[in-house]
Amino acid sequence: MVDALKKEDGFHTEEMVLNMGPQHPSTHGVLRFEVYTDGEVMRKAVADIGYLHRGIEKIAEKVGWHGFMPYTDRIDYVAAMTANQGYACAVEKLAGIVVPKRAEYLRVIAAELNRISSHLIAVGALGLDMGAATPFVHALRERETINDLLESLCGARLTYNYVRIGGVSYDLPEGFIARTIAFLDHFKPIVDEFNRLITDNKIFRERLEGVAVVSIDEAISYGLCGANLRGSGLKFDIRKDEPYSVYSELDFEVPVGICASGRGGDCFDRYYVRILEMYESIKILYQCFKQIPEGDILADVPRKLRPPKGEAFVRIESARGDMGYWVVSDGTDMPVRVHCRTGSFAAMGIIESLSKGLMIADLVAVIGSFDIVAPEVDR
Amino acid sequence: MQALIDSLVANCSSLQALPVSLVYAAVQALVAVLMFAGFFAPLAAILVFVERRVAGRMQSRVGPNRVGPQGILQSVADGIKLLLKEDIIPDLADKPLFRLAPYLVFLGAFLAFVVIPFSSKIVVADFDVSIFYLLAVESLVVVGVVMSGWASNNKWSLLGGMRAAAQIISYEVPVSMTVLMVVLVTGSMSVQGIIGAQGAWPWEWLIFKSPFTFVAFFILFTGSLAEGNRTPFDIPEAESELVSGYNTEYSGFRFSIFFLAEYANLYLIGSLATILFLGGWQAEPLVKLLGVQESWARHLLEFATYFSKVAALMFVVIQLRWTLPRVRIDQLMSLCWKYLVPACFVNLLAMSLWMIIMASAPAIVPLVISIVMATTGFAAFGYFFMRVKYHLDYAKAEITFNPLS
Numbered sequence: 034m035v036d037a038l039k040k041e042d043g044f045h046t047e048e049m050v051l052n053m054g055p056q057h058p059s060t061h062g063v064l065r066f067e068v069y070t071d072g073e074v075m076r077k078a079v080a081d082i083g084y085l086h087r088g089i090e091k092i093a094e095k096v097g098w099h100g101f102m103p104y105t106d107r108i109d110y111v112a113a114m115t116a117n118q119g120y121a122c123a124v125e126k127l128a129g130i131v132v133p134k135r136a137e138y139l140r141v142i143a144a145e146l147n148r149i150s151s152h153l154i155a156v157g158a159l160g161l162d163m164g165a166a167t168p169f170v171h172a173l174r175e176r177e178t179i180n181d182l183l184e185s186l187c188g189a190r191l192t193y194n195y196v197r198i199g200g201v202s203y204d205l206p207e208g209f210i211a212r213t214i215a216f217l218d219h220f221k222p223i224v225d226e227f228n229r230l231i232t233d234n235k236i237f238r239e240r241l242e243g244v245a246v247v248s249i250d251e252a253i254s255y256g257l258c259g260a261n262l263r264g265s266g267l268k269f270d271i272r273k274d275e276p277y278s279v280y281s282e283l284d285f286e287v288p289v290g291i292c293a294s295g296r297g298g299d300c301f302d303r304y305y306v307r308i309l310e311m312y313e314s315i316k317i318l319y320q321c322f323k324q325i326p327e328g329d330i331l332a333d334v335p336r337k338l339r340p341p342k343g344e345a346f347v348r349i350e351s352a353r354g355d356m357g358y359w360v361v362s363d364g365t366d367m368p369v370r371v372h373c374r375t376g377s378f379a380a381m382g383i384i385e386s387l388s389k390g391l392m393i394a395d396l397v398a399v400i401g402s403f404d405i406v407a408p409e410v411d412r
Numbered sequence: 413m414q415a416l417i418d419s420l421v422a423n424c425s426s427l428q429a430l431p432v433s434l435v436y437a438a439v440q441a442l443v444a445v446l447m448f449a450g451f452f453a454p455l456a457a458i459l460v461f462v463e464r465r466v467a468g469r470m471q472s473r474v475g476p477n478r479v480g481p482q483g484i485l486q487s488v489a490d491g492i493k494l495l496l497k498e499d500i501i502p503d504l505a506d507k508p509l510f511r512l513a514p515y516l517v518f519l520g521a522f523l524a525f526v527v528i529p530f531s532s533k534i535v536v537a538d539f540d541v542s543i544f545y546l547l548a549v550e551s552l553v554v555v556g557v558v559m560s561g562w563a564s565n566n567k568w569s570l571l572g573g574m575r576a577a578a579q580i581i582s583y584e585v586p587v588s589m590t591v592l593m594v595v596l597v598t599g600s601m602s603v604q605g606i607i608g609a610q611g612a613w614p615w616e617w618l619i620f621k622s623p624f625t626f627v628a629f630f631i632l633f634t635g636s637l638a639e640g641n642r643t644p645f646d647i648p649e650a651e652s653e654l655v656s657g658y659n660t661e662y663s664g665f666r667f668s669i670f671f672l673a674e675y676a677n678l679y680l681i682g683s684l685a686t687i688l689f690l691g692g693w694q695a696e697p698l699v700k701l702l703g704v705q706e707s708w709a710r711h712l713l714e715f716a717t718y719f720s721k722v723a724a725l726m727f728v729v730i731q732l733r734w735t736l737p738r739v740r741i742d743q744l745m746s747l748c749w750k751y752l753v754p755a756c757f758v759n760l761l762a763m764s765l766w767m768i769i770m771a772s773a774p775a776i777v778p779l780v781i782s783i784v785m786a787t788t789g790f791a792a793f794g795y796f797f798m799r800v801k802y803h804l805d806y807a808k809a810e811i812t813f814n815p816l817s
Contacts, residue, residue, distance in 0.1 A: 051567050058655060073571070073741055164643060164738025170471035230735075236644055237737045393571070394653050394740045 048076060053396070055084045061158065061400065062407025066384075070393060078388035078396050080381045085411040093371035098124055098338040099198060101371065106192035108373055109409045111154055112352035114140075114147035114183075117196035120371075122277060123347040123358035124198045128340035133329040136200035137279045142321045143186060143195055145314040146213070149220075150179040151352035152260075152307040152314075159304055159401035160231045163240050168231040175223055178216050185209060198338060200331030210322050217315050224311055232308060238293070241301035245387045245399045248298055255386075256379040259354020260310060261403055264290040264303030271350040278349075283320050285313045300402035307404070337366045353377050353404055377409040443536055447525060456675035457487035459726065466727070467734045494671075497664035502565055505661065509563035514662065514669040516556030521676040523549040527603050528683050531693050531714035535604065542603045543595065543687075547588055550639065550680070553673070554580040557648065560670075561658035572657025575741055576648035580639050582748045587635040587684075589756035590628045593763055594618060594688045597625065607692030612717075615782035619689040620789060622770075622781065624763040629689045631752055631759070633725075636684050638744070640677040643733040647741055681729055682722035690725075693718035731800070 049072075054065035063084040069076040089108060093101040105120045106113040118140050125132060132140075157172030180190040185206050187195035195202055231237050247257065252265040262269055270287040272280040288309030290302025340362040348357035354376030361370040380403035387399055421428060421435055461476065461484060468475025476483035501510055526549075527542035529535040539545070554577055561573015595601050597618060598609035610617050619629045638645035649657035659670045686692055693714035704710045739747070770778050 049567060051571075072574075160737065164646065165736060166467075167471050167734050170473065174472050231737070234737060236739055236743075239743060240737060240740055392740060392742065394647070394738075397653050 046071065051393070053078070054081075061405055064381075064400070064405065064407050064410070066396070068388075068393065068396065073392050073394075075388050075391050075393060075396060077385055080384055082378075082381060082410050085407045087408075087412070089412045090371055090373060093368050095367070097366050098340065098368060099336070101368070102197065103192070103194045105373075106194055107408060108412055109351060109353065109356070109375065109377075109406055110191055111406050112147050112151035113191065113193050114144045114195060115349060115351035115356060117193065118144055118278070119347060119349045119351065119356045119358045119373075120360075121196045121198050122349060123345050123360045124338070124340065126347050127343060127345035127360055127362055128198075128334075128338060130199045130332050130334055132200055132332055134279070134326050135204075135328040136330045136332070138321055138325040139201045139205065139330060140196055141278055141280065141283070142213075142318060142325075143183065143193070143201070145317050145321070146179050146183060147193075148352045149311050149314045150176045150183075152311050153179075155307050155352075155401075155404040156227070156231075156304060159241075159398070159404075160237070162397045162401040163237055165231055165234075165237065168227060171223075171227060171230065175220060178220075182209070182213055182216065185212075197331060197334075199334035200329070202331075204330050213318065214322060217318055221312070221315055224308065228308065232305065238301060240394075241304060241398055241402065242293055242299055243296055244300045244395050245391065245402070246296045246299045247383065247387065251383070252298065255383040257354070257383060258376045258379060259350065259352070260306045261303055261354060261376065261380055263288065264306045264402075265298035266290050266292070266302075271348055271355060275348070277347070282324065283317050285317050285320075288313060300398050303402040303404075339364060339366050348374070351376065353406060353409060354379070373412060375409040375412070377403070377405045377407075380405055381410050440536060444526070447536065448522065452522070452525060452676060452679070453672070455679060456672050457491065459675045459678060460487045460490070460671075463730045463733075466730050470731070470734045491668060494668040495665055497667075499664040499666065500661075502661050504565045506563040506565065509559050510661075511666075513556045513560035513563055514666045514673075516559060517553050517673045518556075518669045518676075520549055520552030520554075520556060521673040521680065523552065524680055525676070528680070529603060529607065529687075529693060530718065531711035532604070534711055534715070538602055538604045541601045543591055543601050543606060546603070546684070547584070547591060551580065551584060553639075553677075557658050560662070564658070564661040566661050568654045568656075569658050569660050572648045572654045572660070575654075576641065576658060578741070579641075579645065579648060579744060582745060583635045583638040583645075583752075586631050586748065586752040586756050587639060589753070589760060590632040590635065591688065593625070593628050593756075593760050596760070596763065597621065597767065603687055603692075607687055607694060610691040610694055612691060612694040612696045612698070614691075614786040614790065615779065616694075617689060617691040617786070620782045620785040621778070622763065622766050623785070624759050624766060625689065626785060626789070627755065628759050628763075629685065631756060632688060633681075633685055635748075635752065636681045637729065637732070638748070640681045641674070642678070642681065642729055644736040644739050645744060646733075646738055647744060678726055678729060679722065682725035685725055686718060686721045690721050692721075 049070050051068040051070055052065070053068050055063040065081040065084060067079045067081060069078070087107070089104050092104055096104070102117060102120065105116040109116045121140075124130075153172040153176045157169035160166075160168035160172075183193060183195075184190045186209060187193050187203055189195075247255075247261075247265050249265045249267045252262050252267065257265070266289050268287050268289050271277070272285075273287050288306050290297050290299075290306055293301055293305070340360075342362060342364040344359065344361040346357060346359045348355045350356075355374065356376065357374035359370070359372040359374070360368055363369045384396075384399060384403070388396055391399070421432065464486070465475040465483070476486035479485040479489045501507055524546050526536045527538060527546055529538070557576040557580070558573045561569045561571075561576070564570070594606060598606045600606050600609060606618075614620060618625050620626065641648050647653075649659065654660070659667060662670060695714050695717040698713055698717070699705055699710050702709070702713070704713065
């Protein structure tokens with residue numbers, strides 16, 4: 034693999050192969066990269082995935098339609114609510130189950146709270162990767178309150194298993210709305226403070242702006258999605274363009290990259306889209322609490338669910354972009370096939386072509402700006 | 413120092429029997445040992461503790477508070493833990509170099525303390541070129557760092573070592589240029605001479621002598637931050653990129669040596685700026701006010717003055733570490749060679765012209781300029797500390813927020 038570049042005067046330089054991960058402080062879990070470098074400059078960084086492969090899709094074929102729900106938490110543990118919701122939506126589409134309105138609102142509330150907490154980790158961890166430890170701790174401090182809220186809602190802080198096929202497992206606990214609104218009132222200025230602390234920091238912006246620019250065409254051809262796609266400037270959000278659940282009744286913007294450096298689609302754009310999305314999630318949550326109707330939270334779904342023979346594909350907007358579930362039924366109580374399409378997997382694919390000519394320190398920025406969560410890559 | 417030893421010899425008859433040079437050597441060795449055991453080792457421990465507590469406050473958490481009252485003994489516990497750790501040398505490491513490297517880093521940091529003064533008299537050695545010596549031994553660190561990076565036989569360590577070499581050597585240039593300017597102004601290359609050329613009042617400090625010395629202070633501070641591998645220039649040990657850089661493979665006592673040297677370096681960063689620009693230990697008005705010109709209390713006062721200045725600078729360095737992200741190596745290099753080095757040259761030239769012009773100006777003009785600059789400078793520092801206080805109070809309010817309560 035090492036190509037020696039012989040020079041006329043007898044000196045030669047060699048490519049250095051660095052092994053980054055699977056245990057490395059900034060690979061966000063067990064990711065591994067083979068980094069081919071010339072000193073500090075990378076020739077390429079080849080992603081080596083599979084360290085966290087647990088065969089989750091195969092497990093689905095053994096545990097039944099209802100039983101797979103807790104496993105979806107583990108597909109994306111940073112935003113487990115949306116992973117729950119996507120699977121539930123797919124099965125509901127296949128089985129033709131109509132979800133009560135209140136349950137849809139509860140799903141959206143949980144998912145948006147979870148989206149905020151996921152984005153907090155993403156932007157905080159990017160700060161940590163850039164060497165600033167404090168923004169990360171501030172972000173986690175706020176996430177802690179969201180965890181408390183979601184714990185009061187469903188009893189779990191990370192892997193929620195809140196969504197059921199046909200609805201959700203618990204109704205809102207007493208005082209949840211008031212507490213969440215208190216949190217949101219407090220949280221919005223905190224995002225502004227976070228921007229003052231790190232987003233507007235000159236060093237931080239210099240590190241991210243103009244680094245790893247992805248054009249819209251490139252982003253589409255590599256299948257990037259979610260904030261990574263919008264960072265490149267394409268205004269595409271499943272919640273807006275193919276509304277599912279009750280998103281069509283809610284008013285929110287789809288933020289895109291602001292092209293601060295004049296070249297849209299760099300690391301900073303992808304980072305800043307997440308900051309802006311947190312504001313939008315706050316907006317959605319306020320509306321949800323205003324509009325949430327009374328009623329059932331769970332449709333009448335048999336314990337032994339037997340969806341009719343056929344297949345269904347549903348995609349929803351997870352915190353890491355399109356999350357698509359493809360479910361196939363042969364009419365029994367076990368799925369024939371469940372496949373999950375995730376955003377991080379697509380993002381891993383583009384890193385190799387982006388990494389050429391960047392510095393090693395930039396690779397960390399690229400991984401962080403794509404918000405890659407290792408279990409979502411491998412499943 | 414010499415005067416102290418002379419009076420000691422004069423007062424003690426049994427010492428008079430010995431050769432004078434032997435007494436000098438013995439006393440100086442004793443002072444060096446005492447300085448290390450009695451001052452710098454505890455200082456490093458306290459600095460680690462303070463840094464962690466400050467970081468805790470900045471991050472809305474508590475920091476170490478379990479070992480001893482308010483966690484003050486945390487560093488002691490950590491030190492004991494480090495000493496009890498297994499001393500691991502990687503199999504394929506270059507063993508002699510691997511063992512030698514920490515001591516070179518340590519040596520570089522601690523040899524500098526030979527010329528760092530405590531007060532007007534208490535200093536291990538003060539010779540004519542001591543500021544030059546300070547710069548020279550500080551560069552010894554880079555040898556140890558490169559050595560440890562190479563000998564670890566780890567590519568991440570090697571990258572860290574290489575980064576450190578490039579960084580430290582590059583930033584020697586602006587730091588040395590700034591020192592050159594100070595030498596130009598004060599006409600002395602000895603640490604005590606430079607401090608002696610300044611006064612106790614802020615307007616007698618070198619930093620407020622002219623606009624150019626003011627700029628030079630910040631160049632020096634930036635440069636010594638980079639030389640000491642502190643954030644935002646901590647790229648040789650960049651945790652998120654290089655795991656831990658050149659000291660990745662070290663454990664136990666050898667690692668604690670690196671650790672100690674790092675905090676000694678922190679003190680050096682503060683000391684260098686204090687000596688060159690902030691009037692060092694000068695506390696003449698206070699000494700006169702209390703009427704303690706001839707007693708040990710004078711040295712205590714001078715040391716307190718010196719240390720409080722260094723402590724303020726160290727606090728700023730710690731704050732910077734927990735606020736700022738890290739620059740990239742190419743940005744670091746361009747900052748040094750494209751901005752700081754040219755600025756140093758311009759500064760040096762401008763300061764020379766300034767001195768020529770001011771030599772013919774009436775004596776009141778430089779004084780007025782200094783007072784105006786000092787007032788502005790202190791207003792800026794005051795605003796900075798108000799901001800710090802505001803955010804500390806604000807952070808405290810955040811900790812207590814809990815919508816579930």
